[in-house]
Amino acid sequence: MSEPIRNRYEFVILFDVENGNPNGDPDAGNMPRVDPETGLGLVTDVCLKRKIRNYVETVKEDAPGYRIYIKDGVPLNRSDNEGFLSAGIEKAAALKPEELKKKVKAQKEGGCPVDETVRDFMTANFFDIRTFGAVMTTMVKGALNCGQVRGPVQLGFARSVEPVTPQEVTITRVAITTEGDAEKKDTEMGRKYIVPYGLYRCEGYISANLARKVTGFSEADLELLWEAILNLFEHDRSAARGKMAVRELIVFKHDSELGCAPAWKLFDAVTVSRKDPDSTAPARSYQDYAISVNEAALPAGVTCQRMG
Numbered sequence: 001m002s003e004p005i006r007n008r009y010e011f012v013i014l015f016d017v018e019n020g021n022p023n024g025d026p027d028a029g030n031m032p033r034v035d036p037e038t039g040l041g042l043v044t045d046v047c048l049k050r051k052i053r054n055y056v057e058t059v060k061e062d063a064p065g066y067r068i069y070i071k072d073g074v075p076l077n078r079s080d081n082e083g084f085l086s087a088g089i090e091k092a093a094a095l096k097p098e099e100l101k102k103k104v105k106a107q108k109e110g111g112c113p114v115d116e117t118v119r120d121f122m123t124a125n126f127f128d129i130r131t132f133g134a135v136m137t138t139m140v141k142g143a144l145n146c147g148q149v150r151g152p153v154q155l156g157f158a159r160s161v162e163p164v165t166p167q168e169v170t171i172t173r174v175a176i177t178t179e180g181d182a183e184k185k186d187t188e189m190g191r192k193y194i195v196p197y198g199l200y201r202c203e204g205y206i207s208a209n210l211a212r213k214v215t216g217f218s219e220a221d222l223e224l225l226w227e228a229i230l231n232l233f234e235h236d237r238s239a240a241r242g243k244m245a246v247r248e249l250i251v252f253k254h255d256s257e258l259g260c261a262p263a264w265k266l267f268d269a270v271t272v273s274r275k276d277p278d279s280t281a282p283a284r285s286y287q288d289y290a291i292s293v294n295e296a297a298l299p300a301g302v303t304c305q306r307m308g
Contacts, residue, residue: 002218005152008259009206009222010266012250013048013158013229014308016199016286020242021166023047024193031193032166039163041198045155048202051236053128055228058235060127066224069126069134079126080136086121087114119147123215130215131225152210152217153225158202161272162283164195194242197284203267208257226251230307247286248308250293260301269294269304 023043024030033042053068060066069079077093084092089103104114123130133151171190176182211217226249233244252266274283275290283289295304 002220004211004216005206005208005219005222006212006257008208008254008257010252010263011204011206011229012248012267012270013202013204013232013246014199014248014250014272014291015158015202015232015244015246016197017195017241018197018243018285019194020244021193021240022195022198022200022244024240029193031168032164032195034164034166035159039165041160041164041166041195041200043158043200043202045157045202048155048158048232049128049132051232052131052225052228054236055231055234056127056224059227065125066127067125069122069129069136076136079122082125083118083121083136084114087112087117089114115147119149123149127221127224130217130221133215149214150210151215152207153204154207155202155204158200160198160200161289162199164198165282166193166195168193192240197282199247199272199283199286199289201272203263205263212257226307246308248291248306251305251307252298253303253305255301255303261299265299266302269297 021030021032022041023033025033033044034040035042050070053070056066057068057071062068067079069076081091081093084090088107089100092100092103095103107114122134122136126134128134129136129149129151131151131153133149135148137148169192171192172187173190174187176185176188181188206217206222229249230246232246233241250270254260271292271294273290273292275288279288293304293306298304
């Protein structure tokens with residue numbers, strides 16, 4: 001792996017959805033998430049991180065150093081076991097808690113710092129741990145504890161620029177489920193929820209300090225992260241999500257590890273407004289908006305790059 005990043009970053013992601021459900025709420029029948037007080041649409045950080053993980057898994061295909069820890073169909077203990085094996089402890093998940101503690105103690109007395117060894121193995125091998133961190137305390141069977149890693153990259157919830165109006169669309173299908181139903185009807189009814197159009201804004205943070213001290217998040221990792229963000233939805237299409245696209249990624253780079261200004265000052269420099277401020281019609285495309293960055297107001301030591 002290359003050297004950890006040396007600069008702090010903040011970034012803004014602008015993405016939109018057309019006739020789709022960007023992030024269904026399982027507690028509300030999978031309707032698009034909406035802030036009930038403002039009517040603004042929401043997309044969780046967990047949803048966006050999942051898409052970043054999926055992209056990295058797609059393009060890297062488990063290449064060394066770029067495996068994914070949180071993935072479908074792979075028990076966390078299977079990966080945790082590899083971490084303990086790197087510290088000389090075999091089949092850790094099959095051991096009873098007391099037996100595992102004894103082996104950990106024996107390894108430490110033998111000069112192997114198990115905690116650091118396991119953590120370093122996990123961060124070196126799994127891109128998402130190196131990027132987002134992880135709570136690797138699965139506490140099943142052998143009470144495996146690979147520790148808690150605080151990642152340098154953090155995302156907030158995405159929020160729509162204007163209120164959205166989720167719609168319920170009734171659909172029909174000609175495929176009947178059972179033989180009995182086939183004798184009674186020709187079609188079956190269903191429904192899906194969509195947002196006709198919404199432009200969403202997500203803000204994120206990257207700590208060079210945590211990258212250096214904890215995970216080793218590198219310049220190569222950073223370039224892959226930008227690539228993944230710009231292609232969030234390109235390899236994750238589905239009928240339910242409709243037409244989704246990342247429209248722009250705005251990156252603020254500090255010239256130091258700890259940064260030169262508060263994040264909110266940089267985020268406030270990015271404004272999204274209607275091209276026609278007098279229009280009362282709902283927005284139906286990205287072209288209805290104007291995106292501007294007040295670069296003249298950026299604090300000294302901060303530069304801006306716009307991608308997309």
